[in-house]
Each structure stands twice: as C-alpha cells, then as structure tokens.
Amino acid sequence: MASTVVVIGGGYGGISVAKALDDIADVVLVEPRETFVHNVAALRAAVDPDWTERIFIPYDGLLTRGTVLRDSAVRVRPTAVELRSGTRIVADYIVLATGTRSPYPAKLDVEQAADGAAKLRATRAELARADRVLLLGAGPVGLEFAGEIKSAWPDKAVTVVDPAADLVSGRFPDEFRAELRRQLGELGVELVLGTSLRELPGTDPGRTGGFTVTTGSGVEITADIWFPCYGAAIDTDYLGPELRPARRADGRITVTTDLRLPGQHTVFAVGDVTALPELKMARAAQAHAQVVAENIRTLLQGGGTLASYRPEEDAIVLPLGPKGGVTYASEVGVLGAGPSADLKGGLFLDMYLELLGAVVAR
Incomplete structure (x- = not known):
C-alpha cells in the first residue's frame, strides 16, 4: 500500500x-475553500470585472490519484x-x-467562490462611487492596489499612508524605490510617509462614506473610502x-x-x-x-x-496596474514599467491553470 x-x-x-x-x-x-483562489490577482479582480471569475480555479484537475477534502x-x-x-x-x-x-481584498475571507465573486463586485461598485481613496500601508499590497485603482479610474484621488519612512520593506536598492516613486508620481498617487493616523476612519473598510482623518504629523486627509493594506x-x-x-x-x-x-x-x-x-x-x-x-x-x-x-534573496515584481510596475532581482537589477508589465501583466494565471489542470472560460 x-x-x-x-x-x-x-x-x-x-x-x-x-x-x-x-x-x-x-x-x-x-x-x-471551494476552489483555489489566485490571490496574486485579487487586487486586479477588485477593480477589473474581467478578472472577477478568473481567480477562482477548481481543484478538480489537480490530483489524479489523490483526494481534496x-x-x-x-x-x-x-x-x-x-x-x-x-x-x-x-x-x-x-x-x-x-x-x-491578510486584510481583504489582498486575500479573500470567504470559502465559497460565489461569495468571493459577489464580494469583489460589491467592492468595485463601492470604489466606483468614491472620488477619494485612502490606503493604509505602503508595502507591496498598498502600492499595487493604488496602481490598480488609478489604472481603472485615473481621475480618482488615491492617498497612501504608512508610518515607515520609505516604500516597501526589504533589501532593495535605492534605484528600486526611486522608480516606484517616479511611477506613482506619474499616476498621481499621493504618498504620506513617516506617520500614521491618530484614529482610524469611522466608516467600515471598503464602504463608501465621506470622512476626514488626521495623521500624527498633523496632516488632514479627506476621503470617501479606505482599505487596510498591511498585516x-x-x-x-x-x-x-x-x-x-x-x-x-x-x-x-x-x-x-x-x-x-x-x-x-x-x-x-x-x-x-x-x-x-x-x-x-x-x-x-x-x-x-x-x-x-x-x-x-x-x-x-x-x-x-x-x-x-x-x-x-529579496526579489519582487510589483505591478502598478496592467501597464506599469517595478521589478528587482539581483541578477537583472531594477526593471521599469515595460519589462515589469511583460513579466507580470498576466499575473501568472496560465501557470496556475496548468498546475491545477483547469480550463477556465476567458
């Protein structure tokens, strides 16, 4: 046996x-969970309806002999x-x-695929109603989400707050963070670093409702919706x-x-x-x-x-929307928007469809 x-x-x-x-x-x-959830693409699924169903991949084709319980x-x-x-x-x-x-929408917190898809649709509707978005956390999740939001709705104001003095923890060269700042600046993302909020907004995360918060350094931020992007x-x-x-x-x-x-x-x-x-x-x-x-x-x-x-070694491909992003690996150095989009533009979906033996409608 x-x-x-x-x-x-x-x-x-x-x-x-x-x-x-x-x-x-x-x-x-x-x-x-009912299906595998491709969390790498969860932030895009929160803003792009074409991705809502794609991130849920059945386990049925994963094992030939084994069992999924x-x-x-x-x-x-x-x-x-x-x-x-x-x-x-x-x-x-x-x-x-x-x-x-991790806090939603970086990772979904439901077990049924239908519930997850419904939650993503609801988040997209809330975001569509908001003019100003506040993201707490300037790590990979916060910055990637900022890039996705600005790509979907270029006219929305997006502010990212983090108590750290710089972007993205990890052993990365100055050129990596400089390129991140440059692309975020082109997108119009406002960075408020080195401080945190005195109190969290009075509204629930992901729900539209105007509020004003103040940072420890005295900066007032008015927004319509907020998301935690850390922890x-x-x-x-x-x-x-x-x-x-x-x-x-x-x-x-x-x-x-x-x-x-x-x-x-x-x-x-x-x-x-x-x-x-x-x-x-x-x-x-x-x-x-x-x-x-x-x-x-x-x-x-x-x-x-x-x-x-x-x-x-620390390495990362950090997308800032489908056409932007910054990459760092010791063997290639820092790569900008074009190469990063080429590397992760499809968010590796095909790789996991193959691994799971799944065919998902496009």
Missing part, C-alpha cells in the same frame, strides 16, 4: 507539494490529523501549508503538543534546513507559515514545496541525503 501524505492548506505551496507527490503517495489535500485541521500530531468535521486521518507524512490571512495573521493553533515547540510567538513555524519541524521526522512546513527570513511570496512557497516534495520522495524510497533549502 502507498504511504499517506496529508497536506494541510491548498494555497500556492500546498497545491505544489500535493501535485508533485500524487504519483508516489496517497495524497490528501485538506482545504476549506473540503475541511480544515483542528489538531495536527506527528502521525495524524484531526479535522473540523470530526474525521481523523492517519498519516505517514504531513505538510503544513496553511499560509496567512498578516497566522493561525497555527492547530499544532498538537508534540509540534507546539516549533511555534514562535508570532505564530510562524520554525523549520530546519530540510523544512521539517525541529525534532520531527515526518512533519514539514512550507510557505508563509514558516519563520524563514525571506519575503513571503507565492514563488517562495513553491520553492519550499519543491524541496519538501523531493525530501518526502527520498524518504518514501528508502532514505538518503535530504535536500536543503536556502532562503531566497
């Missing part, structure tokens, strides 16, 4: 591990997973790929007593170089949930998945030297 590999979480890392091991193990992918883990131990439904799965290997939650929540409360020592105070999971939890031989972790010192991005999750799949395959075939993972 084939060994059982349980993958907890059907995001970028989870689907990659599950797919890679489908030929050699009985893979069970545990995911509460619509459920979630409530307790994970070294050899078994207990699910919300009451089901208990005995496992030979377990991969933790539960990722993080990631990690839920690893499902870790059983044997695995809990790997859980840091922030909820992330410490892993060894072979991406196992310390002291555990059969439990691995991938993606945003890990405490690895690198930017949390889909490409990193997939790189983790490649190493974990290789290592589990090695163990299933009788053992040997396991592959090690080295955290990636």
Whole structure:
C-alpha cells in the first residue's frame, strides 16, 4: 500500500507539494475553500470585472490519484490529523501549508467562490462611487492596489499612508524605490510617509462614506473610502503538543534546513507559515514545496541525503496596474514599467491553470 501524505492548506505551496507527490503517495489535500483562489490577482479582480471569475480555479484537475477534502485541521500530531468535521486521518507524512490571512481584498475571507465573486463586485461598485481613496500601508499590497485603482479610474484621488519612512520593506536598492516613486508620481498617487493616523476612519473598510482623518504629523486627509493594506495573521493553533515547540510567538513555524519541524521526522512546513527570513511570496512557497516534495520522495524510497533549502534573496515584481510596475532581482537589477508589465501583466494565471489542470472560460 502507498504511504499517506496529508497536506494541510491548498494555497500556492500546498497545491505544489500535493501535485508533485500524487504519483508516489496517497495524497490528501485538506482545504476549506471551494476552489483555489489566485490571490496574486485579487487586487486586479477588485477593480477589473474581467478578472472577477478568473481567480477562482477548481481543484478538480489537480490530483489524479489523490483526494481534496473540503475541511480544515483542528489538531495536527506527528502521525495524524484531526479535522473540523470530526474525521481523523492517519498519516505517514504531513505538510503544513496553511499560509496567512491578510486584510481583504489582498486575500479573500470567504470559502465559497460565489461569495468571493459577489464580494469583489460589491467592492468595485463601492470604489466606483468614491472620488477619494485612502490606503493604509505602503508595502507591496498598498502600492499595487493604488496602481490598480488609478489604472481603472485615473481621475480618482488615491492617498497612501504608512508610518515607515520609505516604500516597501526589504533589501532593495535605492534605484528600486526611486522608480516606484517616479511611477506613482506619474499616476498621481499621493504618498504620506513617516506617520500614521491618530484614529482610524469611522466608516467600515471598503464602504463608501465621506470622512476626514488626521495623521500624527498633523496632516488632514479627506476621503470617501479606505482599505487596510498591511498585516498578516497566522493561525497555527492547530499544532498538537508534540509540534507546539516549533511555534514562535508570532505564530510562524520554525523549520530546519530540510523544512521539517525541529525534532520531527515526518512533519514539514512550507510557505508563509514558516519563520524563514525571506519575503513571503507565492514563488517562495513553491520553492519550499519543491524541496519538501523531493525530501518526502527520498524518504518514501528508502532514505538518503535530504535536500536543503536556502532562503531566497529579496526579489519582487510589483505591478502598478496592467501597464506599469517595478521589478528587482539581483541578477537583472531594477526593471521599469515595460519589462515589469511583460513579466507580470498576466499575473501568472496560465501557470496556475496548468498546475491545477483547469480550463477556465476567458
């Protein structure tokens, strides 16, 4: 009988591990959402109706032999997973790929695809009614959302506020941030950096309703709608007593170089949930998945030297609408709007359609 590999979480890392091991193990992918959600394109889906349905990709074509269970883990131990439904799965290997939650619309907070699409349509309608938009956070999410809004509605006023003194944390050269500022200036995005709001707006995020707020530095900002674009929540409360020592105070999971939890031989972790010192991005999750799949395959075939993972250097393709953006990677340096749009203009949708074995109407 084939060994059982349980993958907890059907995001970028989870689907990659599950797919890679489908030929050699009985893979069970545990995911509460109805479909895979292509979060890389979520901000565009909030402003562009052509993307509303595209980001929801069925899991049906992902596995040939394995199973996708619509459920979630409530307790994970070294050899078994207990699910919300009451089901208990005995496992030979377990991969933790539960990722993080981020404020909507960077990540959707609903499990049904129809509910997600309806929420995106409602957000687009609210944005269409607003003349002035306030975004809190000048990281990749805030800046990308600013670019998407200005591309869809060039006449809207968009203001980005962040307590940090500069744009985008990470180890990037000055030229990268200078190019970001240049393109944001051309779009007409106002940056208010080095300060935060004294109080949050009185309206709910994503709902149109005029308000005026004041920053700690005394700047008054009047807007019609606002969105939080910062912060990631990690839920690893499902870790059983044997695995809990790997859980840091922030909820992330410490892993060894072979991406196992310390002291555990059969439990691995991938993606945003890990405490690895690198930017949390889909490409990193997939790189983790490649190493974990290789290592589990090695163990299933009788053992040997396991592959090690080295955290990636900071690199990013940050779109500012379909035709703009800035890229940085050490091997290519800083790239401007044209090359960045070429790299990420399609938001890698085709890659994930292929990985998931899905055909989605265009």
